[in-house]
Amino acid sequence: MLRYAGRRLLAAIPLLFVVPLLVFILIDRAPGDQAVVLAGENPTPERIASIREQLGLDDPLIVRYFDWVVHAIRGDLGTSLLSDQRVIDLLLRRMATTMSLVLVAMVMAVLVGAVLAILSAMRPGGFFDRFINWAASVAIAIPAFWFGLVLASLFAVTYQIFPPFGYQPMSEGFGTWLSYLVLPGIALGLLPAAEVALQLRSALGQVLKTDYVLNAEAKGLSRPTIVMKHGLKNAAIPVITVLGFRVAEVLAGSVTIEIVYNMPGLGQLAVDSVQNRDIPVLLGFVLFSTIVVVLVNLLVDISYGYFNPKVRS
Amino acid sequence: MDLAKNRDVAASDTVPATAKDSAPEAVSGAERPTPLLDVRDVSVEFPTAGRDWVTSVQNVSFQLMPGESMALVGESGSGKTVTSLAVMGLTEATGGRLSSGSVTFDGNELTGRPAKEWRKVRGPGMGMIFQQPIRSLNPAYTVGDQIAESVRKHLGLSRRQAEAKSVEMLEMVQIPRAAERAKEYPHAFSGGMCQRVMIAMVMACNPRLLIADEPTTALDVTVQETILDLLRDVQQQTGVALLFISHDLAVVAEICQRVAVMYAGEVIESAPAVDLFFRPQHPYSSGLLASIPRPGLSVDRRLRTIPGGIPAPGTWPAGCRFAPRCEFAQSGRCDTTHPPLDVVSTGGLSRCLRADELALDGVVT
Numbered sequence: 001m002l003r004y005a006g007r008r009l010l011a012a013i014p015l016l017f018v019v020p021l022l023v024f025i026l027i028d029r030a031p032g033d034q035a036v037v038l039a040g041e042n043p044t045p046e047r048i049a050s051i052r053e054q055l056g057l058d059d060p061l062i063v064r065y066f067d068w069v070v071h072a073i074r075g076d077l078g079t080s081l082l083s084d085q086r087v088i089d090l091l092l093r094r095m096a097t098t099m100s101l102v103l104v105a106m107v108m109a110v111l112v113g114a115v116l117a118i119l120s121a122m123r124p125g126g127f128f129d130r131f132i133n134w135a136a137s138v139a140i141a142i143p144a145f146w147f148g149l150v151l152a153s154l155f156a157v158t159y160q161i162f163p164p165f166g167y168q169p170m171s172e173g174f175g176t177w178l179s180y181l182v183l184p185g186i187a188l189g190l191l192p193a194a195e196v197a198l199q200l201r202s203a204l205g206q207v208l209k210t211d212y213v214l215n216a217e218a219k220g221l222s223r224p225t226i227v228m229k230h231g232l233k234n235a236a237i238p239v240i241t242v243l244g245f246r247v248a249e250v251l252a253g254s255v256t257i258e259i260v261y262n263m264p265g266l267g268q269l270a271v272d273s274v275q276n277r278d279i280p281v282l283l284g285f286v287l288f289s290t291i292v293v294v295l296v297n298l299l300v301d302i303s304y305g306y307f308n309p310k311v312r313s
Numbered sequence: 314m315d316l317a318k319n320r321d322v323a324a325s326d327t328v329p330a331t332a333k334d335s336a337p338e339a340v341s342g343a344e345r346p347t348p349l350l351d352v353r354d355v356s357v358e359f360p361t362a363g364r365d366w367v368t369s370v371q372n373v374s375f376q377l378m379p380g381e382s383m384a385l386v387g388e389s390g391s392g393k394t395v396t397s398l399a400v401m402g403l404t405e406a407t408g409g410r411l412s413s414g415s416v417t418f419d420g421n422e423l424t425g426r427p428a429k430e431w432r433k434v435r436g437p438g439m440g441m442i443f444q445q446p447i448r449s450l451n452p453a454y455t456v457g458d459q460i461a462e463s464v465r466k467h468l469g470l471s472r473r474q475a476e477a478k479s480v481e482m483l484e485m486v487q488i489p490r491a492a493e494r495a496k497e498y499p500h501a502f503s504g505g506m507c508q509r510v511m512i513a514m515v516m517a518c519n520p521r522l523l524i525a526d527e528p529t530t531a532l533d534v535t536v537q538e539t540i541l542d543l544l545r546d547v548q549q550q551t552g553v554a555l556l557f558i559s560h561d562l563a564v565v566a567e568i569c570q571r572v573a574v575m576y577a578g579e580v581i582e583s584a585p586a587v588d589l590f591f592r593p594q595h596p597y598s599s600g601l602l603a604s605i606p607r608p609g610l611s612v613d614r615r616l617r618t619i620p621g622g623i624p625a626p627g628t629w630p631a632g633c634r635f636a637p638r639c640e641f642a643q644s645g646r647c648d649t650t651h652p653p654l655d656v657v658s659t660g661g662l663s664r665c666l667r668a669d670e671l672a673l674d675g676v677v678t
Contacts, residue, residue, distance in 0.1 A: 210448065211443060211445055211448040211449045212448065212449055212450055212451040212452070214403065214406060214407065214443070214449075215441075215443060215449040215450070215451075215511075216451070217403055217406045217435070218401055218403060218435055218440065218441040218443075219435065219436055219440070219462070219463045219466075219514070219515075220431075220432040220433065220434070220435030220436035220437075220463070220466065220467060221432070221462065221463075221466060222432060222466075223428070225462075225466075229454075229462075230451050230453075230454075233453040233454075234451070234452065234453050307453065308452070308453070309452065309453065309498040309500065310452065310498070310500050
């Protein structure tokens with residue numbers, strides 16, 4: 001199992017190089033010039049040229065890329081063009097906010113999705129089953145930023161239950177931390193929750209038709225035991241796979257939610273860096289996201305061993 | 314070929330032996346105690362593609378005494394499995410519904426009772442083993458755990474006691490190194506071993522009725538024999554009643570005292586095994602017996618077969634359902650009147666209008 005995980009990790013390493021390369025190419029192709037942005041208002045052509053020189057922008061793309069890679073391997077992601085802070089410091093400072101948001105959204109998605117799927121599967125074809133199927137389809141169509149605004153105006157403005165925007169770290173107390181994350185977490189978790197509900201319901205539907213579930217019925221086990229024990233563990237495998245991909249989506253979705261709720265997270269940082277052509281920060285963000293996605297998928301692979309004993313041996 | 318012959322030798326040997334145990338008046342049931350299982354007029358329907366329901370089992374009745382072993386025999390599609398699932402109260406779980414009839418177990422009518430009460434009977438009252446033992450075990454849990462969960466639920470044992478019980482049961486079904494194997498997952502077991510695990514699982518709750526739905530069909534011929542031996546041992550040791558479902562009369566002969574033959578969703582003959590084997594009272598039973606391969610049959614003589622196939626539910630003929638395939642069918646009689654299941658001269662039950670006119674061939678010895 002450990003060797004398997006190690007192999008998967010090694011296989012993911014090329015990804016860490018390829019994704020930043022794609023970003024380099026995209027930035028290079030995109031209109032606009034970071035030197036112009038940095039030069040401030042009414043720059044002279046000489047000033048722009050000197051900034052280009054300074055940033056090495058006149059070097060060929062491949063040279064700039066390798067230069068970045070060589071530094072990145074040493075742990076040096078460069079400094080922000082805007083604030084002069086080290087990119088790694090910026091990322092580390094804002095990482096907690098985004099990871100908290102993603103964590104709350106995913107936990108909510110899994111819990112809510114699983115509970116709805118299980119309740120639906122208790123009575124296949126029943127009213128609740130059909131209602132959840134319908135509601136989840138609607139939920140998938142709802143844009144997260146719009147849902148976020150609705151939640152904020154409802155539960156933070158009209159009924160002042162939760163803070164409308166911002167973020168407090170966990171050091172300010174768990175309750176405080178969570179209160180800032182509930183609304184954005186729900187907004188961000190709606191889509192994956194609906195997807196988990198549908199996926200798990202469908203997987204449970206398949207599993208509940210198997211011979212071993214009929215056997216569990218023949219043993220006189222209760223319906224909850226049959227669904228939760230004999231159904232869930234087997235039905236979880238396809239859902240876990242999908243969940244791995246969803247983490248990447250939620251990470252992407254956190255960008256808009258952080259803007260809507262004005263949370264000082266990586267998403268905001270990323271948007272600022274794109275708008276201001278702060279390339280080192282953008283590259284740092286991309287690298288960070290890639291690492292997270294790779295690690296999550298590794299976790300997914302490892303979890304197969306728990307859900308499917310055949311993988312273990 | 315050899316193995317099939319061997320089984321047949323065993324079959325013809327055991328027929329007279331089992332016959333001694335079974336009372337000749339087994340069917341008439343005059344002064345018998347209350348049956349353990351009383352199935353009366355059970356009909357089961359399943360939904361078709363268009364929203365209609367089609368009957369797949371119709372008015373099936375039979376009784377089973379405590380400790381008795383009885384076989385339900387028929388081709389695939391005759392309704393044996395559907396009947397056995399109805400006995401277990403699993404008709405709804407498999408997508409069907411009971412359209413008539415009642416199942417009475419140990420004096421308690423179970424039909425129409427809430428699912429909760431059925432769940433108390435399944436396990437300690439009756440248990441079932443299936444045709445596909447490998448697929449009947451959950452791949453995600455150890456076999457020990459799957460045995461233990463039954464006894465924890467029904468016998469109220471603690472976790473530790475239940476673990477000990479599952480090892481004890483695995484020993485009873487002669488699985489070597491039972492304590493270690495209890496901690497293994499089903500994928501580490503062969504088909505025959507999985508069926509042993511299934512038997513251990515069902516017998517752990519000490520049920521009074523064991524339903525075995527084609528328990529050896531999916532297994533290698535060599536393994537079939539050992540599973541049958543095990544079932545016989547288990548039955549002798551525990552006195553559990555056995556409802557044995559099979560399409561294979563040779564297997565049935567080894568293990569059952571009474572036989573009910575099913576065809577197109579209904580019982581067409583029911584008799585003590587020895588009577589049915591030597592004096593069948595329905596042309597279909599006779600045809601089934603004639604199609605058993607047996608030693609001594611000259612190699613160049615072809616095995617007899619029944620022409621045609623079993624009609625699918627929903628396409629049953631109006632008269633006798635077997636008439637279109639029957640060599641004795643009389644037009645204007647067999648194809649118009651649906652025969653009732655009546656007592657015939659041997660004392661058994663037959664659904665053939667001509668049962669008393671015909672002298673049908675049984676097993677040729």
